[in-house]
Amino acid sequence: MANDKLTTPSTTASERLTKVTDFLTFQKTATTIPFDPDSTKFPSRKDVPRIEGAPEEAAWVWGKDDYLGRINLLTPTRVLAASKEIKTGEMVPLNLPLDVPKVPGFHREQFQHEIKNLVPGVAFDDIYHLNTQSGSQWDGFRHIAHMHSKYFYNHTTESDIVGPEANGKAGIDYLSKHGIAARGLLLDYRSYALKKGIEYDPWDYYAISWDELYACGKYQGIDIRPAAQGGDVKIGDILMIRSGFVSTYDEKPASERERLAQREGAVGPDSNQRWAGVKQEEKMKDWLHDCYFAAVAGDAVSFEAWPSFEPYYLHEYLLALWGCPIGELFDLETLADKCRERNRWTFFVTSSPANVPECDYNIHKSNSTYFTDLDISRLHLVTTLMKGGIDKMAKQRKGTSKGKFGIMLGGVACTFKREIQPYQAYDIWSRVMCWDRKWIYIVSHFVEKGSAKPAAYTLQPWMNPKGATKSRAQSSDKPIGDNAGDETSEKSPSPRSNSKIFAIGTAKYVIKEGRMTVPPERFLELCGLLPPRPSNASSPSGTTSPSLESSAVDVGAASTYSNMTRSAAERILDSTLDPSGTDDGEWSWERIEEERKKGIRILEAMEGLDALQDAFTGSGSVALGRYTDLL
Numbered sequence: 100m101a102n103d104k105l106t107t108p109s110t111t112a113s114e115r116l117t118k119v120t121d122f123l124t125f126q127k128t129a130t131t132i133p134f135d136p137d138s139t140k141f142p143s144r145k146d147v148p149r150i151e152g153a154p155e156e157a158a159w160v161w162g163k164d165d166y167l168g169r170i171n172l173l174t175p176t177r178v179l180a181a182s183k184e185i186k187t188g189e190m191v192p193l194n195l196p197l198d199v200p201k202v203p204g205f206h207r208e209q210f211q212h213e214i215k216n217l218v219p220g221v222a223f224d225d226i227y228h229l230n231t232q233s234g235s236q237w238d239g240f241r242h243i244a245h246m247h248s249k250y251f252y253n254h255t256t257e258s259d260i261v262g263p264e265a266n267g268k269a270g271i272d273y274l275s276k277h278g279i280a281a282r283g284l285l286l287d288y289r290s291y292a293l294k295k296g297i298e299y300d301p302w303d304y305y306a307i308s309w310d311e312l313y314a315c316g317k318y319q320g321i322d323i324r325p326a327a328q329g330g331d332v333k334i335g336d337i338l339m340i341r342s343g344f345v346s347t348y349d350e351k352p353a354s355e356r357e358r359l360a361q362r363e364g365a366v367g368p369d370s371n372q373r374w375a376g377v378k379q380e381e382k383m384k385d386w387l388h389d390c391y392f393a394a395v396a397g398d399a400v401s402f403e404a405w406p407s408f409e410p411y412y413l414h415e416y417l418l419a420l421w422g423c424p425i426g427e428l429f430d431l432e433t434l435a436d437k438c439r440e441r442n443r444w445t446f447f448v449t450s451s452p453a454n455v456p457e458c459d460y461n462i463h464k465s466n467s468t469y470f471t472d473l474d475i476s477r478l479h480l481v482t483t484l485m486k487g488g489i490d491k492m493a494k495q496r497k498g499t500s501k502g503k504f505g506i507m508l509g510g511v512a513c514t515f516k517r518e519i520q521p522y523q524a525y526d527i528w529s530r531v532m533c534w535d536r537k538w539i540y541i542v543s544h545f546v547e548k549g550s551a552k553p554a555a556y557t558l559q560p561w562m563n564p565k566g567a568t569k570s571r572a573q574s575s576d577k578p579i580g581d582n583a584g585d586e587t588s589e590k591s592p593s594p595r596s597n598s599k600i601f602a603i604g605t606a607k608y609v610i611k612e613g614r615m616t617v618p619p620e621r622f623l624e625l626c627g628l629l630p631p632r633p634s635n636a637s638s639p640s641g642t643t644s645p646s647l648e649s650s651a652v653d654v655g656a657a658s659t660y661s662n663m664t665r666s667a668a669e670r671i672l673d674s675t676l677d678p679s680g681t682d683d684g685e686w687s688w689e690r691i692e693e694e695r696k697k698g699i700r701i702l703e704a705m706e707g708l709d710a711l712q713d714a715f716t717g718s719g720s721v722a723l724g725r726y727t728d729l730l
Contacts, residue, residue, distance in 0.1 A: 168422015396426025488626030502613020533698025
């Protein structure tokens with residue numbers, strides 16, 4: 100971006116007057132793009148120069164490759180000045196626990212915490228799985244675009260974030276590498292409203308106007324106008340507004356919190372997601388812009404009142420047009436108490452956003468992340484399906500001297516069928532494929548996000564479209580590929596394999612009671628997942644039931660699968676993803692057994708890695724060297 104003057108050549112006299120005034124008043128006015136962050140005077144919203152190729156009102160004034168936005172204002176000079184706010188040395192954390200809210204708003208994923216046993220009794224790891232918007236967070240510049248132009252901050256577009264041309268533009272890691280340290284300013288609107296008899300529910304729509312914030316500031320002894328207009332707000336301050344969401348969180352029953360968090364809708368005036376926050380109005384936009392806050396934050400699910408009844412959201416202006424980070428779900432309760440006790444509403448604040456570039460040096464997401472995602476998907480499946488059986492086993496074992504009970508992972512395999520692009524979203528579908536006398540086998544598919552949709556959600560009916568039932572037969576979704584169910588054809592791979600499925604993973608689990616293996620069929624019956632076995636049916640441990648743990652082969656199944664190649668098995672495995680299916684009724688024991696046998700044959704064709712056990716020649720051979728990790 101070439102340097103742009105705020106004034107045209109015909110206003111040279113005005114420029115000279117500005118320079119003279121700056122010299123006499125020891126000020127420095129920003130007149131040339133890119134702005135000098137150490138300037139002491141910046142243009143008001145109506146006077147910001149028009150940026151070529153940018154949406155109207157864009158203030159991309161810090162340079163063409165800038166992704167800090169107003170964090171640029173946190174210069175060493177301002178940080179040093181802000182540090183003078185430190186008077187007592189007390190520290191007040193502003194982040195909520197990672198699992199609060201228990202059920203996040205806008206249907207976001209709940210936080211999950213897994214403890215990984217590295218070395219029993221010696222070393223443990225913690226695995227977190229979270230949507231960064233589910234709790235205390237900074238909204239970065241990739242969060243919401245200017246909706247009309249679809250530009251994110253400083254010419255960043257969707258293709259910069261996801262897809263084959265994805266790159267690191269406007270990532271939150273820019274803020275992390277710079278750091279956030281500034282003077283904070285708290286407006287405790289909740290306390291002011293209660294004092295003045297203003298009643299509202301932070302969990303419902305309530306718009307806090309600029310006039311109300313001005314009155315709140317006056318009540319606290321603060322003039323909330325920018326210093327350039329005679330107020331108390333300094334350039335580079337971080338604004339925090341307490342509207343009462345956190346203070347009322349524990350007052351509501353858990354069931355009520357869950358219901359409110361799961362209200363339908365997201366964007367638009369008809370959204371049933373309703374939250375208190377600052378009002379969308381011209382006065383508010385002028386104030387938020389002209390104060391030149393480095394960032395703004397609040398304790399609510401949304402910094403601004405939700406939904407907006409104006410043709411815009413403040414998120415568009417703050418994030419996309421001005422580059423001002425938004426903090427949400429900050430815990431401002433203790434901070435408000437401290438400020439109230441001392442009647443001092445400014446303080447020194449620091450924050451360290453997550454340093455998450457999301458890509459490695461080759462611009463690919465780490466493979467370890469994919470396998471972590473698989474672990475989480477399978478964990479969800481196993482705990483959801485088998486909780487009933489686990490509870491029954493616990494009751495049966497009560498008072499006995501049997502050994503410890505557990506469901507243990509015995510092996511995994513994964514094959515990648517096509518490249519997953521940087522930042523590309525995907526879904527993981529996991530299901531029980533089959534079982535034999537020892538193992539329960541689970542298959543997982545990485546698929547393009549949204550490419551497969553179930554007809555209905557059995558355990559989450561609130562996610563079902565209207566009129567949906569549990570039957571797959573009523574699904575209107577089309578199969579992903581053309582050869583769904585083609586079990587033996589050696590034709591070229593279906594479009595399902597080539598275009599929608601990224602990878603296929605398998606895992607096998609064993610159920611142990613002390614040193615004894617619990618037969619999978621018995622355990623699945625305890626879970627309520629299998630109907631009673633017919634009296635004339637053979638046992639799965641007999642010689643007529645196929646098993647990966649035995650050389651015995653079912654004669655009928657062998658005639659169908661005896662010449663199956665790995666590619667044919669993969670095509671059949673692909674077809675198991677079809678969510679529309681052909682569910683024509685109840686799953687009888689015979690039908691389940693038929694599917695189990697098919698799954699066994701497919702996995703036999705794909706389990707060739709087990710034969711590599713005999714290929715290990717480590718002992719007595721020559722090695723290149725010995726390399727260890729930290730442990």
